[in-house]
Amino acid sequence: MSELLSGKLVAESIKEETVRAVEELKKRGVEPKLKIIRVGENPSDLSYERGALKRMAGCDIKTEVLELDQGISQDDFIAELELVNKDDSVHGILIFRPLPKHIDENVVKYVVAPEKDVDCFSPINVAKVMEGDRSGFAPCTPSAVMEILGHYNIDLNGANTVVLGRSMVVGKPVSMLLLKENATVTICHSKTKDLSKVAAAADILIVGIGRAKMVNSQYVKEGAIVLDVGINVDENGKLCGDVDFEDCKNKAGMITPVPGGVGSVTTSVLAKHVIKACKLQIG
Numbered sequence: 001m002s003e004l005l006s007g008k009l010v011a012e013s014i015k016e017e018t019v020r021a022v023e024e025l026k027k028r029g030v031e032p033k034l035k036i037i038r039v040g041e042n043p044s045d046l047s048y049e050r051g052a053l054k055r056m057a058g059c060d061i062k063t064e065v066l067e068l069d070q071g072i073s074q075d076d077f078i079a080e081l082e083l084v085n086k087d088d089s090v091h092g093i094l095i096f097r098p099l100p101k102h103i104d105e106n107v108v109k110y111v112v113a114p115e116k117d118v119d120c121f122s123p124i125n126v127a128k129v130m131e132g133d134r135s136g137f138a139p140c141t142p143s144a145v146m147e148i149l150g151h152y153n154i155d156l157n158g159a160n161t162v163v164l165g166r167s168m169v170v171g172k173p174v175s176m177l178l179l180k181e182n183a184t185v186t187i188c189h190s191k192t193k194d195l196s197k198v199a200a201a202a203d204i205l206i207v208g209i210g211r212a213k214m215v216n217s218q219y220v221k222e223g224a225i226v227l228d229v230g231i232n233v234d235e236n237g238k239l240c241g242d243v244d245f246e247d248c249k250n251k252a253g254m255i256t257p258v259p260g261g262v263g264s265v266t267t268s269v270l271a272k273h274v275i276k277a278c279k280l281q282i283g
């Protein structure tokens, strides 16, 4: 059995740092606050919301959920978002995505205040991730991957890293964050030829494709480090990743489980980002 990369452990260590930072802010009379904006009742939004609320409570970060009707017009959504932008008591804004189809994300993304945009929706923050400028906010999930690699002192310098998936939520930003740390990055997607062969060349394999247990031991080089970003529900209704953990656990050198892996670090990063946003805004 390979070494388990424990997201829970990493989450706990980020949480401790965050709790201390919140205490400091409160001494200065500042109460950090996150506003979650949810349109409708998408189950995956609700599941993230539950985890986020629990984590924020554990860090003593005030959190409010703005629940908007599934049918809200784009103009009304923008008006609501502008109110949150202007509200000085709110330091961080998390908008659940994807938004309903009638609300154009390519319009709305320009509205969210970049200094409050804790999950990298604004093009300003996307550009900063591309440029390797750490002054903005990278999305929480890719940042969680980096936190795990950092916590376990995994050397990225020149490391042969393969990322499966190229979404704006996971694959693309994590690739840019890895590149910033001088990893050599190969980005794969649904059109990649000989996917298992490309993956099996990696020293570090990051998987975010949304295909339950698709990545088996054929995709994994002996001793490779495997981080599974996937969150799916298997045939028995249990949470599982995009990696077939049972098949890969002996071949990989280090591997994240699901649950208890990357997903459990995401909300800790969210809390960390709220504190960063708060500090940015109070100066």
Ligand SMILES: NC(=O)C1=CN([C@@H]2O[C@H](COP(=O)(O)OP(=O)(O)OC[C@H]3O[C@@H](n4cnc5c(N)ncnc54)[C@H](OP(=O)(O)O)[C@@H]3O)[C@@H](O)[C@H]2O)C=CC1
Pocket (backbone or CB within 6 Å): 141, 164, 165, 166, 167, 168, 169, 170, 171, 188, 189, 190, 191, 192, 195, 208, 209, 210, 211, 229, 230, 231, 232, 242, 262, 263, 264, 266
């Ligand atoms: N841990 C957490 O907190 C979070 C976890 N997730 C999870 O991460 C996973 C990915 O999410 P997300 O990026 O939003 O998903 P998307 O569906 O937006 O993107 C999936 C990506 O994987 C690629 N892909 C899909 N099927 C294959 C395949 N058979 N072979 C190779 N590449 C493939 C797609 O390629 P193409 O571009 O060619 O279509 C695409 O780039 C999901 O399991 C999701 O639940 C997501 C957000 C947060």
Ligand SMILES: Nc1nc(=O)c2c([nH]1)NC[C@@H]1CN(c3ccc(C(=O)N[C@@H](CCC(=O)O)C(=O)O)cc3)C=[N+]21
Pocket (backbone or CB within 6 Å): 007, 044, 045, 047, 048, 050, 051, 052, 094, 095, 096, 097, 098, 119, 140, 141, 231, 257, 258, 259, 260, 261, 262, 263, 264, 266, 267
């Ligand atoms: N702007 C935005 N950013 C997101 O990151 C985002 C989003 N919108 N919309 C919804 C999806 C879905 N998503 C989940 C994350 C964790 C769990 C989850 O189940 N987490 C478990 C832990 C899982 C584990 O331990 O691996 C928990 O919190 O207990 C589910 C869903 C994020 N999303």
